[in-house]
Amino acid sequence: MAAVESIEVLSPGLQTTIQDLGRFGSGRYGVPPSGALDSFALRIANRLVDNPEDQACLETTLIGLRLRALNDVCIAVTGANLRPQVNKRPLEMWRSHVLKKDEVISFAGPESGCRAYVALGGKLEVLSLLGSLSTNLPAGFGGFEGRALQKGDVLLVESPQLKLAAAGREMRARWIPDYPGTWTLRIVWGPQDADFTDEAKRIFTNSRYTVAPQSDRTGIRLHGPLVEKKSDTAESIISEGLIAGCIQVPGDGKPIIILGETVTGGYRKIATVVSADLPQLGQIKPGDEVLFEPISMDAAQRALLKMEDSINAAVQI
Amino acid sequence: MGDRAVLVELGGGISPRINQKVRAFYNGIASQRIKGIKDLVPSYRSLMVAYDPLVISLDFLKSQIIEIWNTLDDARLPEPRTVEIPVVYGDKYGPDLEWIADYHKMTPQEVVRLHTKTLYQVYMIGFMPGYPYMGEVPDALVTPRRKTPRTHVPGGSVGIAQKQIGIYPVTSPGGWQIIGRTPLRLFDPQEQPPCFLEMGDRVRFFVITEQELLRWRL
Numbered sequence: 001m002a003a004v005e006s007i008e009v010l011s012p013g014l015q016t017t018i019q020d021l022g023r024f025g026s027g028r029y030g031v032p033p034s035g036a037l038d039s040f041a042l043r044i045a046n047r048l049v050d051n052p053e054d055q056a057c058l059e060t061t062l063i064g065l066r067l068r069a070l071n072d073v074c075i076a077v078t079g080a081n082l083r084p085q086v087n088k089r090p091l092e093m094w095r096s097h098v099l100k101k102d103e104v105i106s107f108a109g110p111e112s113g114c115r116a117y118v119a120l121g122g123k124l125e126v127l128s129l130l131g132s133l134s135t136n137l138p139a140g141f142g143g144f145e146g147r148a149l150q151k152g153d154v155l156l157v158e159s160p161q162l163k164l165a166a167a168g169r170e171m172r173a174r175w176i177p178d179y180p181g182t183w184t185l186r187i188v189w190g191p192q193d194a195d196f197t198d199e200a201k202r203i204f205t206n207s208r209y210t211v212a213p214q215s216d217r218t219g220i221r222l223h224g225p226l227v228e229k230k231s232d233t234a235e236s237i238i239s240e241g242l243i244a245g246c247i248q249v250p251g252d253g254k255p256i257i258i259l260g261e262t263v264t265g266g267y268r269k270i271a272t273v274v275s276a277d278l279p280q281l282g283q284i285k286p287g288d289e290v291l292f293e294p295i296s297m298d299a300a301q302r303a304l305l306k307m308e309d310s311i312n313a314a315v316q317i
Numbered sequence: 318m319g320d321r322a323v324l325v326e327l328g329g330g331i332s333p334r335i336n337q338k339v340r341a342f343y344n345g346i347a348s349q350r351i352k353g354i355k356d357l358v359p360s361y362r363s364l365m366v367a368y369d370p371l372v373i374s375l376d377f378l379k380s381q382i383i384e385i386w387n388t389l390d391d392a393r394l395p396e397p398r399t400v401e402i403p404v405v406y407g408d409k410y411g412p413d414l415e416w417i418a419d420y421h422k423m424t425p426q427e428v429v430r431l432h433t434k435t436l437y438q439v440y441m442i443g444f445m446p447g448y449p450y451m452g453e454v455p456d457a458l459v460t461p462r463r464k465t466p467r468t469h470v471p472g473g474s475v476g477i478a479q480k481q482i483g484i485y486p487v488t489s490p491g492g493w494q495i496i497g498r499t500p501l502r503l504f505d506p507q508e509q510p511p512c513f514l515e516m517g518d519r520v521r522f523f524v525i526t527e528q529e530l531l532r533w534r535l
Contacts, residue, residue: 027358027367028343029504029512030442129506139446139487141506191324238331239443239450241358241365243322263358264443272319275370297375300320304370 013064023132037282041079045119048076074121080113113179121163226253245273276303447504466492500533
């Protein structure tokens with residue numbers, strides 16, 4: 001199948017990377033998953049353009065991405081509403097369209113949420129490394145030459161013409177998520193919650209935390225009431241594995257929600273965000289408010305099944 | 318750990334024996350190729366098993382883990398490799414060497430001599446792709462981290478933090494005390510395996526000159 005020059009980057013915006021569902025299976029080499037921070041939006045975007053659900057898409061943050069079609073290509077934009085436009089006219093999200101040769105898609109800036117996903121019908125042609133196309137920015141590999149996109153980059157797509165017929169697919173309106181700016185994240189306690197006082201746990205689940213500006217793809221940093229460890233415990237723990245959604249509490253008592261770029265760490269984890277709420281982490285932006293709600297493992301499992309059902313029900317294929 | 322990973326702790330501290338258990342346990346689980354396990358992250362004293370809760374239930378996974386643990390046989394572990402790593406010590410390649418020497422009231426040459434005569438063990442790869450945590454530093458060389466971490470530690474830098482030795486695979490921020498630099502490439506995602514070092518490896522450092530370092534890179 002021939003790869004076609006499909007997209008030219010006119011402006012990369014704040015940060016745009018190629019991401020799929022992540023790189024798993026190389027944890028013993030210190031390799032984190034990377035991957036789309038809102039996997040729900042990425043999976044839906046792929047379905048809308050008739051791609052397999054785990055295909056790589058563009059993940060763009062907050063503002064400024066501009067792309068030009070070098071050839072006709074089927075696209076869909078999901079995730080944050082960053083006010084996408086085609087040739088300056090609003091583009092409907094959560095629906096696939098044909099972007100015609102020489103048309104320009106741009107993003108005017110955030111209305112709600114933090115990261116939008118652009119799926120291209122066909123297969124983005126970049127090197128698969130350790131089983132994934134995802135960009136690992138801190139280590140500089142994967143995706144497009146191991147880096148965020150830059151002005152002038154040209155993206156090749158395999159057989160885009162085969163996907164043009166998918167244009168017009170849409171997500172059922174009632175399944176389209178909204179991104180409120182105040183988030184209640186469901187958690188299960190642990191693994192080190194026993195190292196925190198009952199009072200600290202009470203504060204943690206009864207407070208509103210504000211997302212700090214230093215937040216990025218590695219973690220969501222929170223300001224708010226401090227979460228203090230028991231006084232008879234050491235400053236840090238012996239480094240051990242961790243996953244996205246782990247909530248670390250360093251010595252300063254300010255919680256950090258770990259995202260996909262970290263595989264080990266030496267700080268205590270008071271709790272972990274449940275799988276069903278992980279995609280929301282990708283939409284939390286600086287200034288938003290976060291609350292934590294502990295639930296049982298059974299409830300976490302039910303929530304995950306519900307989310308999976310919604311993905312299947314949301315897009316009619 | 319949430320609804321998609323379990324953390325199995327195999328001991329309380331940092332020791333070669335506990336780490337050996339982790340390595341045996343890792344091999345035991347990896348060799349079973351259990352469907353639904355997404356990743357395994359072995360570390361000093363624990364093994365994290367990340368799983369897909371839509372494919373395998375926590376109860377079933379736990380029963381598999383316990384069964385593997387009960388039939389584990391350390392003796393079947395492959396002999397660890399011994400790997401030699403070339404390092405240029407001091408000056409611009411090891412900007413903290415003098416400070417460490419002063420801290421321990423010895424000469425930089427003595428620091429290098431102590432560092433190169435010790436056989437280290439790779440306890441884990443973590444923090445970033447290909448970053449080996451090795452121990453243990455001889456008591457006379459145990460050094461705290463830098464008070465202010467550097468924003469820019471060049472790839473290949475060899476550092477000390479307390480009783481640990483680490484090597485930065487790529488340029489990154491970091492707070493370890495840098496004593497020298499190796500020309501070896503520790504991580505290459507296009508290779509299989511992608512890491513030069515693996516958990517369990519024994520490592521010895523040897524001195525090379527700046528000329529040798531530059532030639533190594535060609």
